[in-house]
Amino acid sequence: MDAVTTTPALDAASLLRLGDNALILGQRLSELCGHGPVLEEDIATTNIALDLIGQARLLLALAGQREGRGRDEDALAFLRDAADFRNVTLVELPNGDFAQVMLRVFLMSSFQVLAWEALSGSNDADVxxxxxxxxxxxxxxxxxSGEWVIRLGDGTDASRARMLAALDALWPYTAELFVDDAVDAAAAAAGTGVVWASLQPTWRQRVEPVLAEATLPVPAATPFRSRGRFGVHSEHLGHLLAGMQQLHRAHPGATW
Amino acid sequence: MLDNATAWTVLDAVLDPEVPVLSVVELGIVRAVSVDAMTGAADVVVTPTYSGCPATEVIADAIRDALLAAGATQVAVRTQLEPAWTTDWLAPGAAEKLRAYGIAPPGARADGAAVVRFVPRRPPCPRCGSRATEQLSRFGATACKALYRCTDCREPFEHFKPI
Known part of the structure; x- marks a missing residue:
């Protein structure tokens, strides 16, 4: 008789964290649809949003299967309340001006590049x-986004002032990206997930040269730690969800 | 009864809705087709181009309709994510068809390469062949294309991004 083998599978909690990061940043960027500063950037932010929401759909669908409570990607996106979301706080903050929009995409996508590179080697074939x-x-x-950080940081006095303000506002929230808890440690030990703290040196190696080229200072580390990934969110997530979930909740099960 | 070879031929006539000069086979997104000789049921494996590509569901429907019309008793279209689609999977004749349609075809992809900043990729103009082109918009009308213009013939054109 063949030995029973278990297929390595990333747990639902870890998948929610990945999926919610993509979903919430995608939702924030989609707010710029029709409101971009120029047509090309309107198209850019919404195309990035489309990629992110596509990723979120795959991740949340998988989370729903793994969870085994009969929730599909729509149920997870539209029928959870703020405290049940597991995105980092960084992605739920309001868009702010264009400098802040592009800096956030740069900081977050630089992290996601490393996260996806690491997870490409996951034991979990689906992940x-x-x-x-x-x-x-x-x-x-x-x-x-990195090109915009350089262009605005090393641009006019006005664009530089805005990029400096964006950096001050967003940088403290990046620390959360590299905090691990027992869920992350278990996934990493099983070979399905990643030790997030291990990505921080490489992330800085990728981000800091862009800030240098943009003539922007690397902000000092602070003890502040946001905790969105553990369900402790800012006041902004509830407002975002109200907009994102309203239609689905008003017309449950509606399709087109 | 529909057989595998015929099924491939049928799919080679199903056009991508966003790039209607390439079939889904030429686009390289059809990974496998098998028709059950006993039941006539077709099983198609498709790899999407981009995670959020809105054409994915339209393409799955078109594949289903075409195979049912060709005699399949039922059609299952399944999605396979790995290995990820790359523009290297475009069929050999696809580049010329894209060019004739006014879309600059993707060059060799720079897979895994570090991001090189401010080094413009310059696809030659699909209309006049000039290399004096410039990027207008990194993102285009669909996820798979960027917008360029030719500074010689002054025509704007789309570029199928290499990934």
Whole structure:
């Protein structure tokens, strides 16, 4: 008789964290649809949003299967309340001005490039499949947003002042990306997940040269730690969800 | 009864809705086709181009309709994510068809390469062949294309991004 083998599978909690990061940043970027500063950037932010929401759909669908409570990707996206979301706080903050929009995409997609590269080697074949697809998209997002960080940081006095303000506002929230808890440690030990703290040196190696080229200082580390990944969110997530979930909740099960 | 070879031929006539000069086979997204000789049921494996590509569901429907019309008793279209689709999978004649349609075909992809900043990729103009082209918009009308213009013939054109 054959030995029973278990297929390595990333747990639902870890998948929710990955999926919610993509979903919430995608939702924030989609707010710029029709409101971009120029047509090309309107198209860019919404194309990035489309990639992210596509990734979120794959990740949340898988989370729903693994969870085994009969929730599909729509149920997870539209029928959870703020405290049940597991995205980092960084992605739920309001868009702010264009400097802040592009800096956030740059900081986050630089992280996602590393996350997807690492997860491409996951023992979980489903996660690896999503990762090899997503890493190509994340690289393009990082490239596009990184050029804006340079252009605005090393631009006019006005653009530089805005990029400096964006950096001050967003940088403290990046620390959360590299915090691990027992869920992350278990996934990493099983070979399905990643030790997030291990990505921080490489992330800095990728981000800091862009800030240098943009003539922007690397902000000092602070003890502040946001905790969105553990369900402790800012006041902003509830407002975002109200907009995102309203239609689905008003017309449950509606399709087109 | 529909057989595998005929099924491939049928799919080679199903056009991508966003790039209607390439079939789904030429686009390289059809990974496998098998028709059960006993039941006539077709099983098609498709790899999407981009995670959020809105054409994915339209393509699955078109594949289903074409095979049912060709005699399949039922059609299952399954999605396979790994290995990820790359523009290297475009069929050999696809580049010329894209060019004739006014879309600059993807060059060799720079897979895994570090991001090189401010080094413009310059696809030659699909209309006049000039290399004096510039990027207008990194993102285009669909996820798979960027917008360029030719500074010689002054025509704007789309570029199928290499990934």
């Amino acid at each position: 690896a499949g999503i990762a090899v697809r997503s890493v190509k998209e994340a690289r393009y997002h990082a490239e596009h």
